Amino acid sequence: MKKRRLVQGNEACAQGGLYAGCDFYAGYPITPATEILEIMAREMPRQGRVFIQMEDEIASISAIIGAAWAGAKTMTATSGPGFSLMQEGIGYAAITETPCVIVDSQRWGPSTGQPTKTSQADLMQARWGTHGDHPVIVLTASGVRDTFEMTVEAFNFAERYRVPVILLLDEVLSHLREDIYWPEPGELEVIDREPPSSPEAFAPFGGHGFLPLGGGKRFNVTGMAHDKQGFVARGAQAAAGLRALMERIEGQTMTMARYSEEIPDDAETLIVAYGITVRAARRAVQLLAAEGLVAGLLELRTLWPFPAELLRGAIQGGQIKRVLVPELNLGQLVLEVERILAGQVPVARLGRVDGYLITPEQIAEAITEQAGPSAESKRQRRAAHATS
Amino acid sequence: MPRVESYLRGEELPHVWCAGCGNGTIVRELIQAVDQLGWSKDEVAVIGGIGCSGRTPFILDFNTMHTTHGRALAFATGVKLARPELHVVVASGDGDASGIGGNHFIHACRRNIDLTLLVFNNGLYGQTGGQLAPTTPMGARTATTRTGNIDPPFDIAQLALAAGASFVARTTTFDNQDQEMKRFIQLALAHRGFSLVEVLCQCPTYFGRMNGLGDPHEMLFHLRDETLPLEELPEVLHRWEEQVRAQTVSLEQAKGMLPEELAGKILTGIFCNEDRPEYTQSYQELQQSLQTHDKQEKAGVA
Incomplete structure (x- = not known):
């Protein structure tokens, strides 16, 4: 019998981190992510791991x-x-190829905004928030079990690719309680950074494996442009290092694409959704089906690097006539979708920014509207047929 | 000095520091202190911030990390907690430690975590061209205080004392004949707890030039003349220090006890060397007590 537990998104995230082998946590209290900090404070010392509450978030990431x-x-x-x-710190971690996981439970607005209201407006910041070209991986989740799994995945990607991985949650998912199957030890894959073939052969950057400070080879780590040994690089050498760093992540875009595709063969509408909004989108697909409009859902769990190939594949064949991107912001992921589909099919936006979730009805309505009068009358005819 | 050279990364020499800069003197004394303690290079980590002093990690053949501006102590806190067996030394400038990194500075002192912080205090931001720092003396000219500084400066050693550091010392790059700096650094390295050695050092390129202090030698004489060893303090001041620290006299009373001759002098010496609970040790004890508690609870339930 698999164990079930009723837990909150934030607890699933903290426990996912522990499951993945997180042995050092540093943080600072903030709504709506505080429970993760509190759970780590309670669990880590008794499990022989290190927890520290730092003086601010800059200190935490450092x-x-x-x-x-x-x-x-x-x-x-x-x-x-x-x-x-x-x-x-994220920029430093990116250029120094440091494996680490940063969870951002999104809340409303810039600055203090509305701390207890939800949002999906940090998507572009997660990708481009630190200055300069840099690689980063951004994941998200739409349910409590999913949050557990994606936290483990965040660690796996960080370890495998030696890159900071950002996991985007949001206020609602963080505080949502669901009855989930609790992962057994060994059920989910856990990846650890690989040691180098030998300490002598180890180069801290741009190579394979990982050796810690004090691990038997003395090297330098720096946030300046550097060569493989951690000494200052300039000009063409700096450019080559940056390109290789980007390629290491972007070259693996499809390997690290985590998603679910629920697209019927006769779907004419595609909803591209992520995070908490996926739940409303899934229900909207059912509402539309009941009214005779067939829609499909592409749920993205890997947001960056953006799986462009996947999106192109989803509209291949010409069956899809329109795409809707519902998100809790004024239009962020939709920019990427528009760019990639480049006019092949119309892409519509549905944003909500009053701190509450997009409802299934709002999505269904937006699609009906987007489909135009023909779909509307078709829907009415079918509805009339169904009641007659 | 072949011993010193053996601790330097030849490929990173010559270093970036200007002729006459005081930083090299501090690095040499650090090397000698480590050497005399008999520590192997593998068990020492040197973590620097940003600025002239932040370049220290590049040239030293230890486990080294050149971090972001002001955050060296926060990075070092992570390194030390994750690998307590490493001897972790942090190299910061005065701007790095008390300006942009002021928050991390006071909190590292407060935790009394076993790190040794060397502050290379040249009184301004050297690497960016000599701008005002939180340590620039009143009236001093910098690139952003052309007519003289009106911002009262921090006293870094006193700041560390107030924040809870358990070893605090201050010295200068001048007249190192009695090897005071090396002694202080050695004591700081061997100390279990947060240790600060603040070193007043010369920046002839900016501070010296902008304030008409002459060449590096003349700057060193200025350091000599502007400082006063704690041992030479009048007895009354020692009492005042003790009383203020023990909070047994009102500030009003203490003010009246300040001798005139101290005006404008900077105190040097060891301000504090106390044995207090160290953070990594306290954390390990916490881990153990929780684990024991959980084990007992489990046995009790069974």
Whole structure:
């Protein structure tokens, strides 16, 4: 019998981190991510792991990067205002190829905004929040079990690709309670960074494997443009290093694409959704079906690098006539969808920014409207037929 | 000095520091202190911030990390907690430690975590061209205080004391004949807890030039003349220090006890060297007590 537990999104995230082997957590209290901090504070010391509450979010991310270079699997969690402070450290982690996990439970608006209201408006910040070209992986989840699994996946990607991985949750998912199957040890794959073939052969950057500070080879880590040994690089050498770093992540875009495709063969409408909004989209598909309009759903769990190939594949064949991107912001992921589909099919936006979730009815309505009078009359004819 | 050279990364030399800069003196004393303690290079980590002093990690053949501006102590906190067996030394400038990194500075002192912080205090931001720092003396000219500074400066050693550091010392790059700096650094390295050695050092390129202080030698003489060893303090001041620290006299009373001759002098010496609970040790004890508690609880339930 598989064990079931009623847990909150934030608890699934914290427990997912522990499951993945997180042995160093540094953080700072912030709504709506605080429960992750509190659970880690309770669990980590008794499990022989390290927890520290730092003086702010800049210190938190700096501490996890330091700990990662001392050999630990590390994580921190925050929300918008703290995520803004962490951008400096995220850039450092990106250029120093530091494996670490940063959870951002999104809340409404810039600055203090509305701390207890939900949002999906940190999507572009997660990709481009720190200055300069840099690689980053951004994941998300739409349910409590999914949050557990994607936290484990975030660690796996961080370890495998030596890159900071950002997991985007939101206020509602963080506080949502669901009865889930609790992952057994060994049920989910857990990946650890690989040691180098030998300490002598190890180069800290642009190569394979990982050796911590104090691990038997003395090297330098720096946020300056650097060569493979961690010494300053300039010009063409700096450019080559940056290109290789980007390629290592973007070259694996489809390998790390996590998604679910629920697209019937006769679907004429495609909803591209992510995070908490997926739940409303899935229900909207049912509402539309009841009215005779066939829609499909593409749920993205990997947001960056954006799986363009996947999206192109979903509209191949010409069956899909329109795409809707519902999200809790004024239009962020939709920009990427529009860019990739480049006029092949009309792409519509549905944004909600009053701090509440997009409802299934709003999505269904937006699609009906987008489908135009023909679909509307078709829907009415079918509805009339069904009642007659 | 072949011993010193053996601790330097030849490929990173010559270093980026200007002729006459005081930073090299501090690095040399750090190397000698480590060497005399008999520590192997593998068990030492040197973590720097941003600025002239932040370049220290590049040239030293230890486990090194050059971090972001002001955050070296936060990175070092992560390194130390994850790998307590490493001896972790942090190299910061005065701007790095008390300006942009001021928050991390006071909190590292407060935790009393076993890190050794060397502050290379040249009184301004050198790497960006000599701008005002939180340590720039009143009246001093910098690139952003052309007519003289009106911002009262921080006293870094006093700041560390107030914040809870358990070892605090201040010295200068001048007259190192009695090897005071090396002694202080050695004591700081061996100390279990947060240790600060603030070193007043010369920046002839900016501070010296903008304030008409002459060449590096003349700047060193200025350091000599502007500082006063704690040992030479009048007895009354020692009492005042003790009383203020023990909070047994009102500030009003203490004010009246300040001797005139101290005006404008900077105190040097060891301000504090106390044995207090160290953070990584306290954390390990917490881990153990929770694990024991859980084990007992489990046995009790069974």
